[in-house]
Each structure stands twice: as C-alpha cells, then as structure tokens.
Amino acid sequence: MIFPPPPNSHALAVLILTAIALILFSREKISLESSSLFILISLAVGFEIFPYQTDEKTFHAVDFFMGFGNEALIAVCSLMIAGQGILRTGALDPIGRILAKLWRLSPTLSLLLTLLLGAFISAFINNVPVVVLLLPVLISVSLKTGESATPILMPMGFSTLLGGTSTTIGTSTNLLVVAVATEMGLKKFSMFDFAVPAVLAGSIGILYLWLIAPRLLPKRKIAISDSSARIFTAHLAVTEESPINGKALIKALELTDGKMKIMGLERGEGNSIMQLPDVLLMPGDHLVINDTPENLKEFETVLHGTLYPVGSEDSPVDENNPLHDSDQQIAEVAIFQGSQLNSTTLNNFRFFDRYGLMPLALHRSGKRFKRIEDKIGEIRLRVGDILLIQGPRSNITNLKKSNDVLVLDSTVDLPYSKKAPIAMGLMLAIIMTAALGVLPIAISAPCGALLMIMTGCLDWRDATRALSAQVILIVVTSLALGTAMLTTGGAEYLGSVFVVMAGHASPPLVISGLMLLMAIFTNIISNNATAVIGTPIAISIANQMGQSAEPFVLAVLFGANMSFATPMAYKTNLLVMNAGEYSFTDFLKVGIPLVIIMWATLSFLLPIQFL
Template identity: 50%
Template sequence: MVMIVVALVLFSREDVPLETTSLVVLVLLTVGFTLFPYEGEQGAVVASDFFLGFGNRALVAVCGLMIVGQGLVATGALEPVGRFLARVWRWGPSFCLLLTLLITAVLSAFINNTPIVVMMLPILVGVAVRTGSSPAGTLIPMGFASILGGMATTIGTSTNLLVVNVAADMGMDPFDMFDFTGPVLVGGAVTIFYLWQVAPRLLPKRELPLNRGISRVYTAQIRLNKESPVVGQRLADAILKTSDAMNVDTIERGNGVFVTPLPDVELRAGDRITTSDTQGNLREFARLLGGTLFDGDQEVDAEHPLSTGGSRIAEVAITPASRLKDVLIGKAQLMSRYGLRLLAFNRMEGSEGRGSPGLDDVALRTGDVLLVQATPQRLNELKSSRDFLVLDGSVELPHTRKAPIALAIMIGVVVTAAANIMPIEVSALLGCLLLIITGCLGWKDAMGALSTQVIFIIVASLAMGTALLMTGGADFLANLFVYITFGASPAVVMASLMAMMAVLTNVVSNNAAAVIGTPIAIGIAQRLGLPLEPFVLAVLFGANLSFVTPMAYQTNLLIMNAAGYKFGDFVRVGLPLAILLWFSLSAVLIWAYGL
C-alpha cells in the first residue's frame, strides 16, 4: 500500500514520464515478491503473474480500438462530419455550438475521444479565425463533451473497459455495452446545457497563445568582401562577433563548392555564408561581418527586399500520438524532417521565442504549440501526419477512397460487440485485421496508433490491483471506508466513493484510479450486503470526471495550449461541472438501485 501511494504521487508529477512510473511499479512488484515471497488467504503471490496485464483482455480491446480509431483518421472517414460542422457554423454560433457538442459526445461514445478532439480543434479554431473571435469559448466545452460521451458505453474510454473487465474477473456479471448509458444520458442532458449556455460565459476571451506578429524568418547569404574584417579569421570568431546569435547552415566557396561549417574553418573573400533569421538580424549580421546580403543571386536593397518564398506562418500542436513526444526541440529536426522553421514555442507556463536560452533542451509534450513558418505544401502534408495538429484556421481534412471501408469496419466492431455476437476484444482485433487486409492502414500506421504510455499505465495499474487483492489490501481499504462512513446511508457511502474517485482522477492517472478503486468498491458493497453494480459504476463514473485540471486527461492539455487557457479556466468551468455530474449521476444510481 505504501508503494501504491508512492506510485500515485509519481503519476501526478509532470516531470516524471508516466511510462517510467509504470515500469518502476512493475519492477518493484516483481522483484519485491520474488525476493520476499508472500502467501495469504488468496494463495501464494507469483511474481510473474504481474506480467499478465500485457495479455489482459481489456488491454487487447483498448489497443484494438486505438488501431481501429486510427483507421478512421488515416482514411478520413470522419471528414464528412467535420466538413458538415464547418459549413453549419455559418448558420448561427449558439445553435452550432450545441450541434458540435452533441455530435462530439455521440462520436466519443464509440471512438476514442482523442481523434475526435483532434478533428474538432482545427474546425473551431478556423471558425474563430474567420470571425475574428476567440476560440476560448468553444474548445473547453467541446473537449468536456468528448469526455462526457466516453462515459456512456463500455468501449467509450479505456477506463470503462478496465473497470468492466476487472469487475467481471472478480465474479460480477459483466456489463453489456449500453448498460449504463441511461444514467449518463440523464446527467448528460444537464451537462450539455451547462456546456452550451453557462461554460462559454465563464471563460474569458483569451488570445491565441502565440503572437502572430512575431517576425518571419528568412534565409539569405552573406557574401564576404575583400575588406571584410573576418576574412582570414576562423568561423568561430565570426560567429562571436554576432554574440553567438548567427547559425550557419552552409558555406559556399566557389560555384557549387561547399565547405563544412566547422568552427576552425578559415573564412576567405568571396565566401557565401547561408544563414536564417529575422530580417533585422540578417542585416545586422551582414554589417558586423562586413559582408553584403544576397537573396539568391539578387543583392538585397530597398527595391529588392528579402523573400520568404511564399511561406506561411501557422500554429501546430503536438498530438498525443506524436513521435516527437519527449524529444528535445534541438533534436527534433523540425527543418530537415518536416520543413518547419520554429518561430516560437508555447506551453501552459507561457510563450518563448525561437532564440530563448535553453529552448533546444526542452522536451516536447502533448499539447505543446509551436509557431512555425513553412510552405503551404508542407503544411498540407502535415495535416495527414500523426505528429502535428495544424491550427492554421483552415478546415481541410484528409479523405481517401478507403474511408467507407474503414467506417464500415468500425460500425461492424461496435455492432458485433453490442449484440453480444463476440466480445469487444475479439471484434476489435478482427477489425484491425480487416483494416490491414483492405489497405486502410499500413503496419507502420497501425503500430503508430498504439500508445506506449497507455499500455504501460494499464499493465502497471492491473499489477497494483492484483497486489492489493492478493495481500488483502483491497479488503483492508474497503473495511476502512465502511468504518469511516459507519452509520451513513448506503446512498451516502456510494456517493462518497464516487466523489473520492473524482478527486483522485484529477490528480493521478484515471486508469490507475479506476483499477485500484474497483476491487475496493466491490469489497464495500459486499460488506454492506448491497448490489455490486452501483458501487462499481460509482468508480467508473468518478474516474471519468476528469474536468477540473488540465493534467487530468490528455485532451485537456491539447485544448489548453491551443486556445491559450490558464489552469484556473479549467477549475472555473470544470469544478462546477464535476459537482453537477457527481450529484446527478449519484441521484440516478440511488434511484435506480433503491439505495
């Protein structure tokens, strides 16, 4: 139990990757029970059993659904929905916001809400750019609607799948796909009204996070004259004259002859130094080096200014599936791999320009927003990339001829699971195979859809839950909870459990909170001699109330940086919403189960 508390604290820390904490948990459990064998009432604890989470049916289902969801994104199967919403926003902002919330919630009940949010973000930002308004009034409501929709079915979120499967493994009758949709519909009606009419009024009109007035970056050549003071000196000395501000791309010496720009290279008259920076800085570099500024073969002057080659400035966000997560900005190769010049960087702490000290050593995270300069062609290519979400105000979405096939496969996965023809983990795996066979997804895209973070968190959470059960920790915590709430009605006990889970999920991983909370909930119900279902649902609903902090859910981070929200904006809107949903869901469960 002490180890689990430490793990939950580590899960709450932003400076420790969740994957690292998960691996630490697995190593401590397996090594600890190997060196110190334990046998309790549940039998002997076998250390290798903690690895069984890698083959758990809930994890298989989660991975399968992530790949199937990627199939919808890669083929553009959701493009008609996005294009429809982009058109209807011209009818009237209030009605269109309501329609956006409803569509987002319904889609999120069957598809992982991350691709839904990724699809909606450019649409809502595009509306804000066209109308000259702030996107702040729409992005948080849309993001919260996606979380709400995910609560409605067993496959809506990985949290739901974990709770349902852990409860079934402990002997409880398994939930069908729509068994708890009713309570969510009741609470959802109130929530949608709140997100539609109240939330936008609580949110200040924040500006987009990065200053669009930041100077563009130009590429030019500084040609050294015979009179230049740096002729005969080392390149390092020339850079020192610019206060180490000049970054040298190439040195051309003669027609088509290039010299590697090493610090000890001796500069000669006629050398052409290629560098990139703002217009003012380039002119200053040329003055300090005693050279002449050229754009191609044309000398830069009043009649021939520098040209950006038709490039545009746009904001791009790091997606949860991006391969650049945890990569240092200095090693991300933004220019060579993606054709992007970094102008500024934004995280919730604030914006920084490209020349800010230490920026190269910053590791990219989900939701980080980069102000970049690139050609229109490069930006269009990025729109089909899983590494970036382009927030350039356009609503262009990728679409392929395979889209109907991918959509049919997704519908088949949901229908076969809902009709109990086959379990969701089987139908999801079949869907993955069909996507590969039909060419909707390549293996590279399929593997890219899997999140190492999600996989490790689920496995570590299942391992902690198993350890709690085998050592009697779950029984102890259940008894402690019953003792603390002694004398309270079953309704209060159940509502208190949901509130505790809601607090926990906004601080630590919601999957960890759900897996640890499920056996405790079953233990509480058994001690009180009450039905298991309302207490398990209290854990499931409470673990999904991740509205209060931006760190509580990965889509929260994505919308936070895209709209320039502050931490307090989530508290201002999310706390009343969490209380509202907690009260309404508790009331429905109390009424439905006669507590």
C-alpha cells in the same frame, strides 16, 4: 466509531505501496512509465521474497504480470490502433468540413452541435482522434471570424470526455472497470447498460458547456495571431571590406557565435555551391539565411556585408525595399499520441531538413518558451506541445499530409484519404459486433486492428506508434495493485473503514461519497489507476452493506471519468490546454462546476436505476 482491526502484514505493505503509487502518479517530474514500472517490480520482488499463502494456495509473484494479457488491455491497445487508422485516413474529416460551414451560419447553434457531435462520436471512438479532428476546425473558424478560440476549445474537449462515459468502450477506464468487476464475479456489463444515467447527466453537462462555460473563459489571442517573431529569408552578400572575405565559411559562423543559420551559398545568380566548412568566401558570394529581421541586420553589421531580400538581389534592404514574405505562412502544430515527434527533439528529428519549416516558439502547460531556435530544437517534445512554425504554403501542406503532427491552422484543406471509408467501415464493424454480442470487444477490436493494417489504412509503424507505453504500464500496474489488494484482504479492509466512516448512511449516500472520492483522485492521479484500485474497494463496500455491487462499481467508473478539474487529469486536456493557452486556474474555474454537476446528477440517478 470502532475501526476494524489492522490488516495482515502483506495487506498493510500493499496499502503502503498503493499510497506511494498515488503520490508518484501525481508527480510531473517523474514519468508515469517509470513510476508504474517501479511499483510493478516492487510488487513482484516483494511477493517473491515474502510469499503470500492462504489456506487454499500460494500466491505467485509472476501473477502480477498477468495484466499484460488482460482482455481489457488487449481491447484498449487494439482500439488505439483502430483509432490511429481513423486519424491517418482522415475518416472523420468530412464531419469537420460540415461543421466548419455551419459555424459561418450560426456560431451559437454550431457550438451546441459541435459539443453533441463530439460527445456522440467519443462514445464509440477514443476521444483523442475526435479532439484532433475538432481542434483545427474550431481554430480555423476563430481565425476566419476574428473571434477568440479560447471560449470554445475547452468545452469541446470536455464534451468528448462526457460522451466517453456512456458505453463500455468509450474510454479505457470503462473497459478496465468492467474487466476487473467481471473478474471479481459480477455479471459483465453490456455496451449500453449504463448509457441512460450517463446520457441524462451528460446532457446537463453539455448544456453547461454550451451556455455557461464559454462565459467563464477569457477571450485571448492565441499565438498563431502573433506575427512579431516571423522568420525571413534573405541574401547576405560578401563585400571587399568584409572580415570573411577570403576566409573559410566556418569563420562566418564563428563571428556570429554560431547563431547564423546558412541555408545555402550562391556564387553568381542561381549558381549554388556546396556549403563545406572550409570553402573560401569571395566578394559577391551570397549567404542564404533564415532568421528574424533583427538578427539578419545584426549579421549584416557583424560581417560588414550587404543584405538583400529574396528576389530583389539588386536592391539592398532599406525602408523602400524591405524584407518580404509573400509565400510565408505561420501555423500552429500540436504533438499528439502516435506522432513521430513525441519523445524526441526537433534537432534529432531533423525537422527543418525534412519539411523546410522553421520553429518560432514552443508552448507547453500554459507557458511560452522564448524564441531561441537552438533551445527549442533541443527540448524533448511530448504529447500536447504546440509548436509555432513558419514556412512556405507548400511546405505546410506537405507537413499536414504527413500526419506527423496536427496542424491547427486553416492554410490548406484537411486531408482525406481514399482509405477513409474502409477505416470508418472497420471501426463501425468493431462497434457493432461488440454491441450485438457477436464478438466480445477483446476479440472484435484486434480483428479490426488487423484489418486496418491489411487493407492499408495504416502500416505497422503507424500501429506501433499508436500504442502508448504510458497507458500500457499504468494499466498493468493498476491491475497488479488491484489483484494484490484483493488477494491480501487490503480492499476488504479499506471497504470496512469506508463503511465505518459512513456510519449509518444510506446506500445512496455511500454511493455518492464514493463517487466524489474517485472524482477527486482522478484529477490528481491517473484515471485508470483510480478506476482499477477503486473497483475492488467498491465491491467490498457493497458486500459489507448487503447491497447490489453494480451501482457502487458504476460510482467508481463515473467518478474516475470526471477528469475535468486539472489539465493533467487526461491527455486530451493537455492538448486543449496548450492549443488554447489556458492556465491551471481556467481548468479549475470551468472543471470544478462540471464535476459537481455530474456528481450531483449521477448521485441521484444511479440509485434510482440500480438499487
């Protein structure tokens, strides 16, 4: 086995930086945005200080920033905005209502229909709004039937990933691979060029998700069914013997170590007074407090007051007159891409002041934070976080209408905007004009996004929230790395090494090996980075073997989309993980067999169609 000679110094430096990038992208403690920007700046500064020249021209460092104007990135951003319009208007909600009704008739067949529908819609629309639609439907069904939701949430999430592989616009990964391959001289893939192998392999994957995957997942109650941490509203009356009698309101807070949350102050029934820190408390004053029964009783003891349930201020709390919460409901809400709560804290957002809802617990990456309100209020939220909240039915209804978060329970009907038909019509127009070749997706998607705003389906604030800095930076950085590898000969070198290691293996075996390598990478690092870095290598391998490049490029595309084995592999995996309270092991148990199924099936189908 004779390896090719080492590459030039610039190519070697790029390969080392690529390895560093792959390590950084896999680190949870370092944000993907920071890692991406670091790699991008390192490339630019390095090539500016040490210019790279060929016989034809000098490569300029500023060219690394051309990715911000790449047509794939423009299409990705525009489709994110259009998808936000679908989400904001509730255009997919009628589908959710129909599914909810069918689940009552036949859960087994309804699961299959849900998987097929999720996959079909995700072939044309980013899968985030599809998952956002289906999560509350499935959790609602589980609550009404008393069955656990955990066996069905993960299969639903994976079905949307399967569907996204079948068209050029199904995922941002597909758009990037097609764009990079086109820049390198390949004929541009049309929307359905690789739909046949994707649909055939995806069908086998759907059968696995329908018949086998639910049996591999544990049946457990999700947090919404746990009411042990409920919050109650009560009145604490100041008595003559109370240490806060005649003292300022702030004294009451000091005696409770700042834990007591005073929602109101009444002097006489229905006579509210200002909650000024220096207001003097008098016997008979009522402090309106929200907290758990344990904390309320503790405050009663510390302040020597008398505790009354709301509406029964003439009878103190005891066994015969307990606290009650007849209008209170508990709900789970998820933070999704575009939510105003993403990257901020509940305290900074003034969540309770805005919605009158009390956070009880926070779920993230399979672990549950303890119910300490101050702690939860100070945690910076991120996409996929699940909040357990409690409050009046009307307040939860208002929260759902706000679209700031995804409400996962079934307390009220899903919202449906009058603009929904317009939003759906515009999305269909984006898809059809691109599919029929009337306009390229990089043109039709921005047109559709603009019309979404002009028709009032969403405003500019919603549009900007739909854009993800993480996606933009990882795409631009990946494109820059791909350009550097291609220009300096790094991609050709890696292709040569791959060919040498493959020995005399046939093209189908090389395609299969390349796809498996991409599938491993995508579950450890970003799928977009895997796709963009892998595409020039795939084309180099094909050229050195004297084969058509299309099946090798598609091996990268399909492999980079096999984001099933780890929760961090794709953003909807995190959303599903937290909603279903899955462990990392659950993803391995269900995801690895699905990766093997897709890899084996596509390894057979790709050479048949494209070689």
